[in-house]
Amino acid sequence: MFHKIDYPFLIATFASFLASVALWFLVNREYGLYVGIWVPSILALWVGVRVVILTTIISTNRRD
Secondary structure (H helix, E strand, O other): OOOOOHHHHHHHHHHHHHHHHHHHHHHOHHHHHHHHOHHHHHHHHHHHHHHHHHHHHHHHHHHO
16 A cells, blocks of 8 residues: 555654654744644645656556
8 A cells, every 4th residue: 555655754744743742842832833734744745746656657557
């Protein structure tokens, strides 16, 4: 189900989430909120990359 390209996005999302929680509780809530915004941004970028990859695969299969 997952491809090699998916793992960096998942790792970056998880790391961003952990950093956000750590900043929220340990440093400053505003910093935690700022880093927390990265989580949906990374996931949206991941979806965009997957759409491009799947579109390329589908168009390649139609040519054959």
